[in-house]
Amino acid sequence: xxxxxxxxxxxxxxxxxxxxxxxxxxxxxxxxxxxxxxxxxxxxxxxxxxxxxxxxxxxxxxxxxxxxxxxxxxxxxxxxxxxxxxxxxxxxxxxxxxxxxxxxxxxxxxxxxxxxxxxx
Numbered sequence: 001x002x003x004x005x006x007x008x009x010x011x012x013x014x015x016x017x018x019x020x021x022x023x024x025x026x027x028x029x030x031x032x033x034x035x036x037x038x039x040x041x042x043x044x045x046x047x048x049x050x051x052x053x054x055x056x057x058x059x060x061x062x063x064x065x066x067x068x069x070x071x072x073x074x075x076x077x078x079x080x081x082x083x084x085x086x087x088x089x090x091x092x093x094x095x096x097x098x099x100x101x102x103x104x105x106x107x108x109x110x111x112x113x114x115x116x117x118x119x120x
Contacts, residue, residue: 026079028099029113035103040064042096042114047071047089055111057100066102068111075113083116 031037040057047053052067053074068074076087080096099115 026118028079029075029077029101029115031101032103032112035101035112037099037101038064039097039099039117042092042098042100044091045071045087045089053089053111055100055114057098058095066100066109066111074111077113077115080116080118082119087114 038057038059040059042055042057043063044056045053046056052069053071055066055068057064057066071087071089074087076085078085083096097117097120099113099117100111101113101115102109102111104110
């Protein structure tokens with residue numbers, strides 16, 4: 001209980017500026033020790049039976065791949081109001097703009113979370 005009250009007091013108060021439209025800002029997932037994040041376009045998710053899931057991305061115009069043990073082992077967070085889940089295997093047309101969080105586990109880069117970003 002005391003911890004909950006302490007968190008309330010530590011949060012920044014909402015700022016209201018007269019004459020301006022309200023603004024919504026997403027709160028992105030906090031990185032944990034050893035995690036790294038990239039911004040990318042998610043083009044495809046491959047889900048071969050009995051093998052790790054592969055996330056096919058485009059980063060700065062170049063293809064990049066990351067894996068996870070299963071589709072359900074990844075945290076999916078939607079910051080895009082147009083996002084309609086659930087996340088499934090297959091191609092993404094148009095591709096989704098995402099933050100992909102990964103961590104090196106036993107020498108393998110493993111996907112931890114994918115955050116679907118709001119439109120620019």
